[in-house]
Amino acid sequence: MLDPNAVDVTTPSICYNILTSAATTGATSRNMTNTRATYMKAVVTTGDGGVVLKTDVLVPTPGPGQILVKVVAAAQNPSEWMTLAFINTPDIVLGRDFAGIVEEIGPDVPHGLRVVGERVAGFINGAMTKELGGTFAEYCLAEAQILVTIPATLSFEDAAGIGLAGFTACQALWQNQDLPTPLNPTSNPFPILIWGGASAVGQYAVQLAKLSGLQVITTASPKNHELLKGLGADAVFDYRDPEVSNKIRQFSGDKLAHAVDCIATGDTPALVSTSFGSDGGYVALVMPGDIxxxxxxxxxxxxYTLFGKAFDFPMPYPAYPKHFELGKKFGIILNSLLRDERLKTTPVKLVPNGLVDAQKWIQYQKDGNVSAEKITYRIGDTL
Ligand SMILES: NC(=O)c1ccc[n+]([C@@H]2O[C@H](COP(=O)([O-])OP(=O)(O)OC[C@H]3O[C@@H](n4cnc5c(N)ncnc54)[C@H](OP(=O)(O)O)[C@@H]3O)[C@@H](O)[C@H]2O)c1
Incomplete structure (x- = not known):
């Protein structure tokens, strides 16, 4: 497990990012500099499994520890279609991933941590309640401390998909597994299997594991093998090959003891566990699955436990203050790797007309059409 005390939150990298971001954007002040709009465009639930674009949704007000972000681009996750199957309340704003500009800083945000005008990207525990809101909107609320500052070299569209996938990859690697990190890479590489390397979570997990000094084995459709090698994978196998687990076991010399299953549905937990060496080991799952x-x-x-707050949906979770500390550390690691251009973002599929066709693109993802790409909405393109 990554020691929550192992990284100083006041590390110069985050200060550097804030300073450079402020310089790039012209941000000067901690507080709101202009009058905020009252209403906004947003994609909201209809209550019967669908979504609709509305133009009269109230702009939320940041509570303790939160910031208000003017969303420039929002990225889509499988959780969007999964959530719609459960929510029967209308008018809940959809979306979890965002990239945008800090518009306003709420109470109890540590002084100097964020500045108005700063370019930020992250995720929220969105589309759950009306209070939390979502990111498929002109504005969203975000936890001020679980974020990355977007470096000047990265566009909002590229940065929009970092949040959920990047932090999930960190959590899977370091919350419960005792693995090296890019801050202290091992010089004795041992194998790790990242099942589903072409997924958004998988692309970050492959890179982070490689940057930690590990030997990275992953699975993907053949058309994505070169992409994954470019991200640092040492070996890529076709997950549809009936011999895939045997091949992985052979490649790793019967020594595989660590894995992240970035799919964790259907037969993947069984295929992952068959790939392990004779001594067994540990696999982090992104979905509940039986090994x-x-x-x-x-x-x-x-x-979402990285926010350190209790929540009830999709299942009841207590607050884990330790996870909040870890979430801050994950933000610092992602931040510094992005700033140093050592981490690549997921290829973007920028859809036309902004949020107008959200229903269609949610269905596109539900139908299994997403391959090594991030459906991304540019909010300003919404007619
Ligand atoms: N636990 C959490 O907090 C958390 C957070 C985020 C996401 N998730 C979950 O994590 C999963 C991945 O999310 P994501 O956004 O990364 O997904 P995604 O990008 O939409 O995943 C699409 C990719 O999955 C790959 N794939 C599909 N079936 C596969 C299989 N049987 N074996 C290997 N690869 C397979 C495909 O690879 P090819 O194109 O190469 O065929 C495709 O590129 C989702 O179920 C999501 O709900 C959980």
């Missing part, structure tokens, strides 16, 4: 081997421990975690 058939007793000597392979599988653990599911949910990225």
């Amino acid at each position: 058939p081997r007793t000597d392979v421990k599988g653990e599911f975690s949910l990225v």
Whole structure:
């Protein structure tokens, strides 16, 4: 497990990012500099499994520890279609991932941590309640401390998909597994399997594991093998090959003891556990899944616990203050890797007309059409 005390939150990298971001954007003050709009465009639930674009949604007000972000681009996740199957309340704003500009800083945000005008990207525990809101909107609320500052070299569109996928990859690697990090890479590489390397979570997990000095084995459709090698994978296998687990076991010399299952549905937990060496090991799961081997421990975690607050949906979770500390550290690691251009963002599929066709693109993802790409909405393109 990554020691929450191992990284100083006042590390110069985050200060550097804030300073450079402020310089780039002309940001000068901690407080709101202009009068905020009252209403905004946003994609909201209809209450019967669909979504609709509305123009009269109230702009939210940041509460303690929150900032208000003017969303420039929002990225889509599988959680959008999954959530719609459960929500029967209308008018809940959809969307979790955002990239935008800090518009206003709420109470109790540590002084100097964020500045108005700063370019930020992250995720929220969105589309759950009306209070939390969502990111498929002109404005969203965000936790001020679980974020990255967007470096000047990165566009809002590219940065929009960092949040949920990037922090989930960090959580899967370091919340419960005792693995090296890019801050202290190992010089004795041992194998790790990142199942589903072409997924958004997988692309970050492959890179972060490689930057931590590990030997990275991953799975993807053949058309994505070169992409994954470019991200640092040492070996890529076709997950549809009936011999895939045997091949992974052979490649790793029967020594595989660590894995992240970035899919964790259908047969993947079984295929992952069969790939492990004779001594078993540990696999982090992004969805709840059953591991058939007793000597392979599988653990599911949910990225929203990184906010350190209790929540009820999609299942009740208590507050984990330690996870909040970890979330801040993950933000610092992602921040510094992005600033140093050592981390690549997921290829963007920028859809036309902004949020207008959100229903269609949510269905596109539900139908399994997303391959190594991030559906991304530019909010300003919404007619
Ligand atoms: N626990 C959490 O807090 C948390 C947070 C975020 C996401 N998630 C979950 O994590 C999963 C991945 O999310 P995502 O946004 O990264 O997904 P995504 O980008 O939409 O995933 C699409 C990719 O999945 C790959 N894939 C599909 N089936 C596969 C299989 N059987 N084996 C290997 N790869 C397969 C495909 O690879 P090819 O194109 O190469 O075929 C495709 O590129 C989702 O179920 C999501 O709900 C959980």
